[in-house]
Amino acid sequence: MAAYFKTFITIFSLLLLLFIIQINCQDNSGKPFTIDQLHDLKRLGAPSVSPDGTTVVFTLTHWNSQTNVTTTNLEIKTLKDPSSIGRHLTYKEGASDSSPVFSADGRWIAFLSSRSGSSQVWVVPISGQDSDAKQLTSLPLDLSNLRWSPTGNFITFTADVYPSCTTIQCTVDQDAQIASRGQNTGYTYTSLYVRHWDVFETKKASHIFKQPVVLSSNTWKTNGAAVDLMYLMSAASPVPPFGGAEQYGISPDGSEVAFTAEIINSQTAWTTGWVTYVVSTSSGSPRSITNYTNARTQNPIYSPNGQMIAYAAMDRPGYEADRLHLVIYYRSSGQTKNIAYNWDRSVIDIVWTTDNSALIVTSEEDGRKKLFIVNINDQSVNVLVEDGAVTGPVTRRLSGATDDIVIFARDSLKYPIDIWWINLAEASNSTPVYRSTNYNSDALNGVFFSQPQRWYFENGGDMVQGWLLRPIGWNNSAAYHSYPVALLIHGGPEDAWIDSWSYRWNPQLWASHGYAVISINPHGSTGYGQAFQDAVNGNWGGLPFQDIMTGVDFALANFPWMDPNRVGACGASYGGYMINWINGHTNRFKALVCHDGMFDTYAGYFETDELWFPEWEFLGTPWTPGSVYEKWNPRNYVSSWQTPTLVIHGGRDFRLPLTQGLSAFTSLQRQNIPSKLLFFPEENHWVLNQRNSIMWYNEVLGWLDQWTKKSN
Numbered sequence: 112m113a114a115y116f117k118t119f120i121t122i123f124s125l126l127l128l129l130f131i132i133q134i135n136c137q138d139n140s141g142k143p144f145t146i147d148q149l150h151d152l153k154r155l156g157a158p159s160v161s162p163d164g165t166t167v168v169f170t171l172t173h174w175n176s177q178t179n180v181t182t183t184n185l186e187i188k189t190l191k192d193p194s195s196i197g198r199h200l201t202y203k204e205g206a207s208d209s210s211p212v213f214s215a216d217g218r219w220i221a222f223l224s225s226r227s228g229s230s231q232v233w234v235v236p237i238s239g240q241d242s243d244a245k246q247l248t249s250l251p252l253d254l255s256n257l258r259w260s261p262t263g264n265f266i267t268f269t270a271d272v273y274p275s276c277t278t279i280q281c282t283v284d285q286d287a288q289i290a291s292r293g294q295n296t297g298y299t300y301t302s303l304y305v306r307h308w309d310v311f312e313t314k315k316a317s318h319i320f321k322q323p324v325v326l327s328s329n330t331w332k333t334n335g336a337a338v339d340l341m342y343l344m345s346a347a348s349p350v351p352p353f354g355g356a357e358q359y360g361i362s363p364d365g366s367e368v369a370f371t372a373e374i375i376n377s378q379t380a381w382t383t384g385w386v387t388y389v390v391s392t393s394s395g396s397p398r399s400i401t402n403y404t405n406a407r408t409q410n411p412i413y414s415p416n417g418q419m420i421a422y423a424a425m426d427r428p429g430y431e432a433d434r435l436h437l438v439i440y441y442r443s444s445g446q447t448k449n450i451a452y453n454w455d456r457s458v459i460d461i462v463w464t465t466d467n468s469a470l471i472v473t474s475e476e477d478g479r480k481k482l483f484i485v486n487i488n489d490q491s492v493n494v495l496v497e498d499g500a501v502t503g504p505v506t507r508r509l510s511g512a513t514d515d516i517v518i519f520a521r522d523s524l525k526y527p528i529d530i531w532w533i534n535l536a537e538a539s540n541s542t543p544v545y546r547s548t549n550y551n552s553d554a555l556n557g558v559f560f561s562q563p564q565r566w567y568f569e570n571g572g573d574m575v576q577g578w579l580l581r582p583i584g585w586n587n588s589a590a591y592h593s594y595p596v597a598l599l600i601h602g603g604p605e606d607a608w609i610d611s612w613s614y615r616w617n618p619q620l621w622a623s624h625g626y627a628v629i630s631i632n633p634h635g636s637t638g639y640g641q642a643f644q645d646a647v648n649g650n651w652g653g654l655p656f657q658d659i660m661t662g663v664d665f666a667l668a669n670f671p672w673m674d675p676n677r678v679g680a681c682g683a684s685y686g687g688y689m690i691n692w693i694n695g696h697t698n699r700f701k702a703l704v705c706h707d708g709m710f711d712t713y714a715g716y717f718e719t720d721e722l723w724f725p726e727w728e729f730l731g732t733p734w735t736p737g738s739v740y741e742k743w744n745p746r747n748y749v750s751s752w753q754t755p756t757l758v759i760h761g762g763r764d765f766r767l768p769l770t771q772g773l774s775a776f777t778s779l780q781r782q783n784i785p786s787k788l789l790f791f792p793e794e795n796h797w798v799l800n801q802r803n804s805i806m807w808y809n810e811v812l813g814w815l816d817q818w819t820k821k822s823n
Contacts, residue, residue: 142558143583143624144555144619144622149614149617150614152551152554152555153554154172154614155527156170157169157519158518159220160190160505160518161217162213162216162507163217163507164507164508165509166237169520171183171186181205182207184202187220187237188547195548196550200240200241201233201241207230212259218237220234221233221247221259222234223254224244227249230253230254230255232248234247234331247332248333252271252272252282255268255269255317256349256356258356258361261361261364264325265321265392267340271318272318273285274318274341274344275343275345298311298313300312303379307352308720309763316375317348317349319368321338341370341372341390344372346386347375348373350372357460358411359371359411360412360413360420365392366391366392367390368390369420373385382723383430385407386399386408387400387401387411389420400445400447401422401424403447404424406426406428407424407428407433408423408438409423409435413463416467417442418442418443419467421437421470422461429723430723430727431724433641434456437449437452437458437485439487450485450490457474457641458473459475460473462504469484470484472484474638475609475637476494477576477638479638480499480611482496482501482533495517495538496521496531499522499523499611500523500610500612502519502520504518506518514535517533518530519532522612523611523612524563524619525562530548532545533545559623561581561618563579564579565577566666568662570658570662571634571646573634573639573643575634575658576632579666580618580628581594582594582624582625582627582628587672594674595627595679595819595820597627597678598630598659598678598680599616599680599682600631600682600683600690601632601685603636603685604636604647604728605644608632609638615797624812627672629662631659631662633647633658633659633662648727648728649739651688656692663678663699676701679702679704679815681703682704682706682708684709684796687706688712691709691745692748693754694745694752694753695747695752701754701819702755702756702819705775707760707771709767710771710775711745711774712745713733713741715767716729716732718768720765720766746774749782750782756786758775758779758786758788759790760772760789761792762790762791763792763794765795767796769790772790787810789807
């Protein structure tokens, strides 16, 4: 044990020394990065890649601040073209073009667009432009999550329907009947959910449809009626509110679809057991391939040879933050096999290599979202891309090549998403990463970006990791030892601050406003092993709170240019809960910001939508013996609150409803504690509207300035 502890301290000291050397060798010049610049950036989506691997198509979203119009168009680019941008494949101001997919021969792009008044499927040749786009479907429902079969003779998409309906027209008729009720706007419910995330439930569910298509006279047309592949199934696929096209896939021969579904019944709100099904595209009913477990399974993807389906699976029913490990289902035998089961990380994206020998996956690890390759034979796991955050990998084998390339989107704390790629033939401990696009280089030229630095400290027997961004104009000489500090606390709690870009909480904006930014990944955070993550269960205000306080102490002790008398803290969701908990347990902070945070854990159970979350986190229902709702309830400590607090809440937040924010604000006001409430009636748990986001940042930074900035 003594030898272990000595090694631990030695590694810790080296990490600290390296960090201090890095932080003292950084350039701090450049113009401040502003919230207006953030929302003026072009936002890229994940790439769709041609079958031959030479061409990428992706969405590009831009908000016009003068007209308040947002346009999402399709861009097309040769992957290895030295130009940093592509060309418009489609562009119609104010339209939303999304979900681009290639035809089997690579000559066409199908996509979803709102340009006709509802979300329908359109098709455009890859050699064409916006005027060449033609509408393919004209269904009376909005369509989502588009795919094009590898055989080319049908497309698939999802639509919200009443599960008991046998036709699309039945759903349309039921909608019309509800609309005709006039002033009678009441709904009756006999089970949960009543509302979910930011909408009230309407008894509809997302189903997957197959639509036959045919190319006739160089024009794509539908070839018969759309078929509900989940016919009369009381289930939703993809699973709301965040599921997308990654939750279903089409077999290489087009004969079958595999999909993830949430069963809709009286227990949906407190169970997490998503089921993975397969269904024939020609006849028959869906059949479960994961009935061996009641825990969650998701994101099935067929191997290129069609013999296997890979998917991600959890082990513990009721726990939505359990580790997602890899499983392969063998179609001929019906057997399943765990892959790299002892790898203590949770997989996110999954894609096969073209030779069926390995899986390319993304996973959070040590404050980054890395790209890995997992060999299905020897079950080895090796990192391919270490830095930043990788999303949406796609594999292709170029003509004449002996190995695959992997194309993906990547961003970091220093740059927004662009398209990148690697060659697996060059895979090593430092695989070369090639950039295909750089859409915002001109807009960000000369702008200050703080160099993010990872740092570590010990607490609870574990190394805890944090990020530090130094403020604009930072100088380490004694004359400048007076920088205010902003502590950012993440939500979840099973989440993490990672090396990724954000259009909501972007630490660079605090740094450009003159703050040293500290963000800590306490126990409960993702990417440090399941035991580290599980440590928050039943312990919300315990070990994570200690981690955060210890981390702040560590930073202030090791970086004397931070002013310990001018530290503010900001948190959202679980981070907002922690702000309320902090307010009752310490007065060390000069100002606090609580965004959509939990004020009352007991009442929160009865107000929220997904009951499985508090039931796991607080060890049962509020009436379960041994549950810990009151032990970790910030409401019980309001008499100790002292710190000036800005409370922010969205009117359409049904995860942590408005009553939580109002209760916190009422507690502050009644005790004459300086406080302010910022309310967004149309926002949910997040602030997504650009103008609301600008107001959000102005209020948050203004509140911190009021209590932490020295006057000139």
